[in-house]
Amino acid sequence: ETGVTQTPRHLVMGMTNKKSLKCEQHLGHNAMYWYKQSAKKPLELMFVYNFKEQTENNSVPSRFSPECPNSSHLFLHLHTLQPEDSALYLCASSKEGGGVGSETQYFGPGTRLLVL
């Protein structure tokens, strides 16, 4: 238990569906992240929110839409996905600005997504 929760843990969706992934952190952190993890590949950073402001968007297709209503919650809205989007989606949080070494990222258990 890392203090970061994600729901759902598993999701199967068709290419025409709309779904949302939810992440919540209970660590008092001020930055939250979405990562995509595919088999045998490095973690791919998708979005970063720092103090609720989006600071990174690493060329992610518009079919992925993030939302950060407050510093504890993060959503990833999904629509018209492709089969190649099937992966593990990980949420992480950290405390930025607290000095060197304090920016360790803590991860949630992930959502295993399968797009048919």
Added chain:
Amino acid sequence: GQNIDQPTEMTATEGAIVQINCTYQTSGFNGLFWYQQHAGEAPTFLSYNVLDGLEEKGRFSSFLSRSKGYSYLLLKELQMKDSASYLCAVRDSNYQLIWGAGTKLIIKP
């Protein structure tokens, strides 16, 4: 480009010692992290190095040489529960984490 290299897979015996290497080429350096990830679970933080040398934490130690762009994670007295993937990540000059693909460690009895 930025790159993190680590072996894809390693096998070791219960009770033994294993060293997992990580080499990096990044634009700037602001610390190196090691994470452990069991299959189907979240990556969990193991260690952080920002200065050269060895950091010891129980059975796990992590070493850094900034001049060589090199780190290793040393696991002693291996247990079956240490079977997992080990991820190396470097924080670059923009404070963004650059990740390796991970090393899958298989422990045999």
